[in-house]
Structure formats: C-alpha cells, structure tokens
Amino acid sequence: MDYWSKLEAEYRERTPTSESIHDETSDHIPAGVASTSRRFDPYPFYIDHSDGVHLEDVDGNRYLDYDMNNGAGLCGHTHPxxxxxxxxxxxxxxxxxxxxxxxxxxxxxxxxxxxxxxxxxxxxxxxxxxxxxxxxxxxxxxxxxxxxxxxxxxxxxxxxxxxxxxxxxxxxxxxxxxxxxxxxxxxxxxxxxxxxxxxxxxxxxxxxxxxxxxxxxxxxxxxxxxxxxxxxxxxxxxxxxxxxxxxxxxxxxxxxxxxxxxxxxxxxxxxxxxxxxxxxxxxxxxxxxxxxxxxxxxxxxxxxxxxxxxxxxxxxxxxxxxxxxxxxxxxxLTEDAYDHVNRLGNRLKAGYEDVMADAGIKGQVTHVNSQGIIQFTDANITDYREFVANVDDDFHTLFWFGMVNQGIIPHPYGARQQWTISVQHTEEHIDETIEAFRNIAPRLAEAQNS
The missing domain is CATH 3.40.640.10 (Type I PLP-dependent aspartate aminotransferase-like (Major domain))
Incomplete structure (x- = not known):
C-alpha cells in the first residue's frame, strides 16, 4: 500500500460519522460545505465544538488547531x-x-x-x-x-x-x-x-x-x-x-x-x-x-x-x-500576547526545520511572526509563478493528512495556506506538534525521494 492509500484508509477509519454527514449534507448544500475552500477529498471532517486551541469532530477526535478559522483566530477559540x-x-x-x-x-x-x-x-x-x-x-x-x-x-x-x-x-x-x-x-x-x-x-x-x-x-x-x-x-x-x-x-x-x-x-x-x-x-x-x-x-x-x-x-x-x-x-491582543505568539512562531519554525534536517526532507519554513508554512522546496518563492513551479500540492497533502491523523491540524487544507498561532497556544502545544511531525518524517522523506 502506498503512503497516500495508507493515510486515506486511516482517515476514513477515524471519521466514519463525518463521511455519513457529508453524504447527507451534500444533498442539500453544494459539496457539503459552506465555502468552496473547505472542500477536499475524500471528504472533510465535521466539527462538533471548539475550545481554546482545539477542535473536536463528530467522531470524538480531538485536534490541536493551527487552522484557526483560516486565520481569524489569533485569540483562539472561545477566549473567555x-x-x-x-x-x-x-x-x-x-x-x-x-x-x-x-x-x-x-x-x-x-x-x-x-x-x-x-x-x-x-x-x-x-x-x-x-x-x-x-x-x-x-x-x-x-x-x-x-x-x-x-x-x-x-x-x-x-x-x-x-x-x-x-x-x-x-x-x-x-x-x-x-x-x-x-x-x-x-x-x-x-x-x-x-x-x-x-x-x-x-x-x-x-x-x-x-x-x-x-x-x-x-x-x-x-x-x-x-x-x-x-x-x-x-x-x-x-x-x-x-x-x-x-x-x-x-x-x-x-x-x-x-x-x-x-x-x-x-x-x-x-x-x-x-x-x-x-x-x-x-x-x-x-x-x-x-x-x-x-x-x-x-x-x-x-x-x-x-x-x-x-x-x-x-x-x-x-x-x-x-x-x-x-x-x-x-x-x-496586548503587547505581551504578541511577544508570546511571535516566540512560539520562532519555536515552531525551528522545530520543523530540525526534523526536516534530521530526516533528509527537502524544504524550508517561511514565516512572519504568528503566520508560517513549510514549503517542501529549496526554491526561493517570491511570486505566484515561482510558487506554481516549485510547490508540489500532492506531496503537501501527504504531510497534511499525516498530521491530521495524529490529531494536529497544521494549517488550513492546501499548500497555499499558512498556520496561525493563537494567544492560547503554549510551548507544550508546539512540542506536541513537532513530535507528530517527527513521527511521519521518515515516510515523507521516502515519498519525496522516491
């Protein structure tokens, strides 16, 4: 079984209720989602509730969230x-x-x-x-x-x-x-x-x-x-x-x-x-x-x-x-809050880069304070044409589902997106994320070099 087939099978096993709801919702709403960008194969997972830096889906899976509502969540979910x-x-x-x-x-x-x-x-x-x-x-x-x-x-x-x-x-x-x-x-x-x-x-x-x-x-x-x-x-x-x-x-x-x-x-x-x-x-x-x-x-x-x-x-x-x-x-969003998210942004960038170096994964992390993304390429991306020429969407999908299957939403779906670190994230959350990436890094390296 190739790596994508393994990831998809694991995803389907984790999210059967989401699949059922998606089938039903698609009868009433085009693609079963409220915004076209939320659609992806085989189907999106459906959320039951959110709190702090987590989302929980209808199957009871809990996710550490860096999607943060397409970047709308610098304050985190349900900030008190x-x-x-x-x-x-x-x-x-x-x-x-x-x-x-x-x-x-x-x-x-x-x-x-x-x-x-x-x-x-x-x-x-x-x-x-x-x-x-x-x-x-x-x-x-x-x-x-x-x-x-x-x-x-x-x-x-x-x-x-x-x-x-x-x-x-x-x-x-x-x-x-x-x-x-x-x-x-x-x-x-x-x-x-x-x-x-x-x-x-x-x-x-x-x-x-x-x-x-x-x-x-x-x-x-x-x-x-x-x-x-x-x-x-x-x-x-x-x-x-x-x-x-x-x-x-x-x-x-x-x-x-x-x-x-x-x-x-x-x-x-x-x-x-x-x-x-x-x-x-x-x-x-x-x-x-x-x-x-x-x-x-x-x-x-x-x-x-x-x-x-x-x-x-x-x-x-x-x-x-x-x-x-x-x-x-x-x-x-106080001065201390910005110091906090910027420090965590640097920590996440460094952690991702260390794992890539150890595993032999080609790539770089581009980030601006609370916003960032792994680009699985050595190319210097400065405009749209360079992005299209050098970023492999299919490979990025392997990374995204590999993280999601471990309970981490690394950013909104797709290589053109970026993470948002909220004021409610902690150093422990960053370390949990890097450990999840370390778990899938050998398979990613194998897929990238095959």
Missing part, C-alpha cells in the same frame, strides 16, 4: 474574555441597525493600530471590505481600473476574482500577466476594469501603471501575500509601491484581512513601516465573529457622507461583533 463579553451583549441585543456607542469605540481601537486610518466603516467580511474599498478608491481617483497582484486573493466579488489561481499556460508573460477569470460566472466585462502585475516586481508594475496611467485609480495588494503560502515582500518593494502610487495618483490599498493585527499589532503597515492610503481588515480583528472594516484618509472616506459613494448594510457594525472586536483588541 470574549465569550463573557458576548454573553453580556446578547442580553443587551445583537442587532440594532440604529447607531450605538460601540461604533466609535471600535473605530478608535483600529485607528490606534493603523496611522492610515482617519475614518473607518464596518462590514461583515473581508470580501465586503475590499469591495467597498475599491469603490471608494475609484470614486476618489475618478478612474475605473484596479491594479491587483497575480496570485493574490481579495475575496469573492467579481472585480477581484481575476488571476488569483490562473493556469500558467493561460497566464501570459510573467512580467505582463494575462488577465484570467477565476472560474465561471465572472463576466468578461470585468476584465476590462482590472490589470494584473507580478508580486515583488516594481519595474513591471511601473510599466503597467505608465501604460494605463489615465485608467488605473487603485492598487490593491496583500503586503505579505498569504494566498500562496507565506510570500513576504522583498526589500523596498512596499516602499516602491508607495512611491509609484504617489507618482501616478493611484490610491494604495493594503489588504490586511489576513495580515491585520496578526503579523504585528498594526499589521504589515506597521511591520514594514509603509503607510497606505486605505486598509481593509477582517478575520482576527473580530475575535472569531463575522466582522470586517475598511478605512483611510478623511478625503477618501468622507465621500460616503459628503458625496455619492455608497456603503450600506443591515448588519454593518452591529453591537454583537463590535463588542467582540473591542474586547479582542483592547483586552486580549
């Missing part, structure tokens, strides 16, 4: 401070639609962390945050086109579902990527409103900005690209984007949905010392509740109140999620 705040808020009401004091409190907590935020509006997700930020940037600049990065994910609205995962055979020249729709249902006309540039390539970006200098009004970038494992910006890249946007009159939007409050208290803008014109946020700002936000300068954001740039939403800024946000940012 946040749980207490939410129980209290339930008694006061979860949805008003009328304004309330938590709006200003929550906005102030975000503004403390990002200098670029002079005014803020709330949304219900990262997708909504980037959608509205693009609209504000277009309104402010008076130009309709957005420049995005090849291989980057910015949510599920049409204008960003372009060249997120394009087949290289259709993607054109690496310095002038061809625009490719991410799946069916995105209108062809959307491609006329988007241009695509390679990550970490200022020269190519400037050529595109020059060619479309009267059309591009916004540049949307993940300052650390977290849709292709962990791909940090090269030296002076973000500074270079800032200068180019100033030169060409383009609104620079940092998509900090995944990096925000995780790679540093003020996200990548703080970590790299570059100030954008706008920031989009979601995931870990909300202490595991469904909240997003976007903000920027007075001039950009006041278009909502003074002009004709629309931002609506019944659930926007509801007191339930803003109570969680304020509690998370004010009481949980």
């Amino acid at each position: 401070d946040i749980a207490d705040a939410l129980h209290d808020q339930i008694d006061k009401g979860t949805l008003y639609t009328m304004p309330h004091e938590l709006l200003a409190e929550a906005a102030e907590e975000l503004k403390k962390r990002w200098n670029a935020l002079q005014k803020v509006r709330f949304t219900n997700s990262g997708t909504e945050a980037t959608m509205h930020a693009i609209r504000m940037a277009r309104a402010y600049s008076g130009r309709d086109k957005v420049l995005k990065i090849e291989g980057a994910y910015h949510g599920a609205h049409d204008y960003v579902l372009v060249s997120g995962t394009p087949p290289v055979s259709k993607a054109g020249h690496p310095k002038r990527p061809r625009k490719v729709k991410d799946g069916h249902g995105v209108p062809d006309a959307v491609l006329d409103t988007v241009e695509v540039a390679p990550f970490n390539d200022l020269e190519a970006t400037e050529e595109i900005l020059w060619e479309h200098r009267d059309e591009i009004g916004a540049l949307l970038v993940e300052p650390v690209m977290l849709n292709k494992s962990v791909t940090p910006p090269q030296e002076n890249y973000l500074e270079g984007l800032r200068k180019l946007c100033d030169e060409y009159g383009v609104v620079l939007i940092f998509d900090e949905v995944k990096t925000g409050v995780k790679v540093a208290p003020g996200g990548a803008a703080e970590l790299y010392g570059v100030e954008p014109d706008m920031v989009t946020m979601a995931k870990s700002i909300g202490g595991e509740t469904s909240v997003g936000a976007f903000g920027g300068t007075h001039e950009i954001m006041d278009q909502i109140s003074d002009d004709y740039a629309w931002h609506y939403g019944t659930y926007n800024g509801n007191p339930f999620v803003l109570r969680a946000l304020v509690t998370a940012l004010r009481d949980v």
